[in-house]
Amino acid sequence: MAIANVEKAKRVLPSDFDQIIAVTRVEFLRNLRRKRLLIFAIIIALVSALVLAVPLFFDGYPKGSSLSPYIFAQNFMAGISFLTILLAVFYGGDALVSEFSNKTGYAIFPNPIRRSSLFVGKLFASLLACFLILGSYYIIIAVSMLAVYSTLVIELLYSFLFALLYMSACLGVAFAISALMRSTVSALVLTFVLFLFVLSMLSGILMFARVRAEPLLTFQVGVISGFLSGPYPGSYPPPTERTFIPVDNRTSFEFVTYNPTVVNGIIVCIIWLIVSLSLAYFVFRRREMLG
Amino acid sequence: MEPLVIENLSKNYNGFRALDNLNLKVPQNSCVGFLGPNGAGKTTTIKILTSTLRANSGRAFLNGVDVTKDSKEALASVGSVVETPEFYPELTPIETLNYFARLRGIPSSSAKARVMQVIDQVKMGEWKDQRIGKFSKGMKQRIAVAQALLHEPDLLILDEPTSGLDPRGMAEVRDIIKTLSLHGYTVFMSSHLLFEVQQVCDHIAVVDKGKLLVYDTVESLSTKRHVLKLEVDLVGKIDTETYTKVCALDNIKGVQCPTATKMLIDFDGDIADRRTLLESLQRLGLQVYSFADAGVALEEFYLDLIKESK
Numbered sequence: 340m341a342i343a344n345v346e347k348a349k350r351v352l353p354s355d356f357d358q359i360i361a362v363t364r365v366e367f368l369r370n371l372r373r374k375r376l377l378i379f380a381i382i383i384a385l386v387s388a389l390v391l392a393v394p395l396f397f398d399g400y401p402k403g404s405s406l407s408p409y410i411f412a413q414n415f416m417a418g419i420s421f422l423t424i425l426l427a428v429f430y431g432g433d434a435l436v437s438e439f440s441n442k443t444g445y446a447i448f449p450n451p452i453r454r455s456s457l458f459v460g461k462l463f464a465s466l467l468a469c470f471l472i473l474g475s476y477y478i479i480i481a482v483s484m485l486a487v488y489s490t491l492v493i494e495l496l497y498s499f500l501f502a503l504l505y506m507s508a509c510l511g512v513a514f515a516i517s518a519l520m521r522s523t524v525s526a527l528v529l530t531f532v533l534f535l536f537v538l539s540m541l542s543g544i545l546m547f548a549r550v551r552a553e554p555l556l557t558f559q560v561g562v563i564s565g566f567l568s569g570p571y572p573g574s575y576p577p578p579t580e581r582t583f584i585p586v587d588n589r590t591s592f593e594f595v596t597y598n599p600t601v602v603n604g605i606i607v608c609i610i611w612l613i614v615s616l617s618l619a620y621f622v623f624r625r626r627e628m629l630g
Numbered sequence: 631m632e633p634l635v636i637e638n639l640s641k642n643y644n645g646f647r648a649l650d651n652l653n654l655k656v657p658q659n660s661c662v663g664f665l666g667p668n669g670a671g672k673t674t675t676i677k678i679l680t681s682t683l684r685a686n687s688g689r690a691f692l693n694g695v696d697v698t699k700d701s702k703e704a705l706a707s708v709g710s711v712v713e714t715p716e717f718y719p720e721l722t723p724i725e726t727l728n729y730f731a732r733l734r735g736i737p738s739s740s741a742k743a744r745v746m747q748v749i750d751q752v753k754m755g756e757w758k759d760q761r762i763g764k765f766s767k768g769m770k771q772r773i774a775v776a777q778a779l780l781h782e783p784d785l786l787i788l789d790e791p792t793s794g795l796d797p798r799g800m801a802e803v804r805d806i807i808k809t810l811s812l813h814g815y816t817v818f819m820s821s822h823l824l825f826e827v828q829q830v831c832d833h834i835a836v837v838d839k840g841k842l843l844v845y846d847t848v849e850s851l852s853t854k855r856h857v858l859k860l861e862v863d864l865v866g867k868i869d870t871e872t873y874t875k876v877c878a879l880d881n882i883k884g885v886q887c888p889t890a891t892k893m894l895i896d897f898d899g900d901i902a903d904r905r906t907l908l909e910s911l912q913r914l915g916l917q918v919y920s921f922a923d924a925g926v927a928l929e930e931f932y933l934d935l936i937k938e939s940k
Contacts, residue, residue: 352702352703357732358732358733365721368720368725369720369721372761441716442713442715443717446715446777448681448682449682449705449710450705450730450734451701451703451704451705452702453701453702625684627682628683629643
């Protein structure tokens, strides 16, 4: 049996940064192996194909106006909210809890690595995977726009940058839930329910009560497509839109739509990102391997 | 400096005191067996030492660094197996061990060779490129042992290292631990298997209800307790009458017959008493062809201790 002599030179531990890189690489490799990237690639390919193919069976792509490329790009935005939520759920929901519920923490935590390095490495790997998928979607939109209109609008870049910020905030919330929950499944389900039902429902209720849902993260998703309403800032939707629907000859129903503003959107996303990641880190750092 | 020092370590779980001011020092180059019944505090101690649990109070020094304060530095030269750890199922043993090598700062130039060395050591060469998700508990335990040895630590902390292994695997892991111990490594291992501790370790620490009951060398315990296990092999079979007569002999504390021709005798006496016992067995007409010392009768001793503690 090959056993080294115990009298050996003291090995120098790698820096926290080097360990973060090592964690990021392994977590990203795990993401690749779990085929989630592939599934998302198929989803965006199908959605893109649908958005590109359906108009061809009717009136074709919008043409004849300077706004046409914007309308074209907006068609791709219908599923962006769902895509960002799915990314957050699948890349954040089980990122932290799995170390405890799957007992992999018994192998990882006894290594000379700070929980902070593990946390940051996992976060980087999740962000990298989400950015790749979201980036691919926007590349498809850009290439299609270039092919159809021979032009690119700068607002597509603005939309992409905000989508990255929004998605990062969603991922932060998913990380916080992941740090707090006991099992992987409950973390995934709760993240999904929170984004798809709770926050969306709250947003709807507040709008019905004619209150702006400004503090809610999901309310800000409108900024992503808002950028593609036309040249920014001129064409960006106003904060409040009132529509009067006639009920009879004398009365009409006033329908109020609240649109998120860019500045508030950025501020709210940053606040959600910082608060949720701080909570996730605090819980993950202190959490014990019980059971 | 002792590689492992535990000072007044306490841990509560919702009112249940799992560790109660535990104090322990593990000398360099020793192999300490950590024994105790279920819920005694063995795994809690090991989890605190490996930074998977936080102590409520007290300190635990690994190579002079308090693990409750700076776990990264304290665990730098420690290899551990805690419970039966799970590994990322998407990775192969080679990828997993390379990951641990990077986390531990093993230069990539030597990591590859070292990873192959420990894989061979735990006899997992055949499965080195298979994903761990498909592995049995025993195979994962072998990977766990491999990762504990990977960086050639000078202190090994093992929580039931043979758990989940088949008899051959158990023997192999025990051999590895024994060899490491001979090569100057310090080993601190918990186990439920008394004979395993007896076979592998030179020191024994017994805990119950979070308190240390006894801590001594196997040799010293043997001298203090006098209760030895003697293995006696016979040519003929043992009948009930002979068995009763053997039980009635002087200094006999207990007799077990694992086979029809073998007796395991718990014996409390010195060398002269042992000679007398051998003569008495022959006078009873037993044809003894082997009469050997099988170590301290730990089981009796251990059960007595636990009984006293209750």
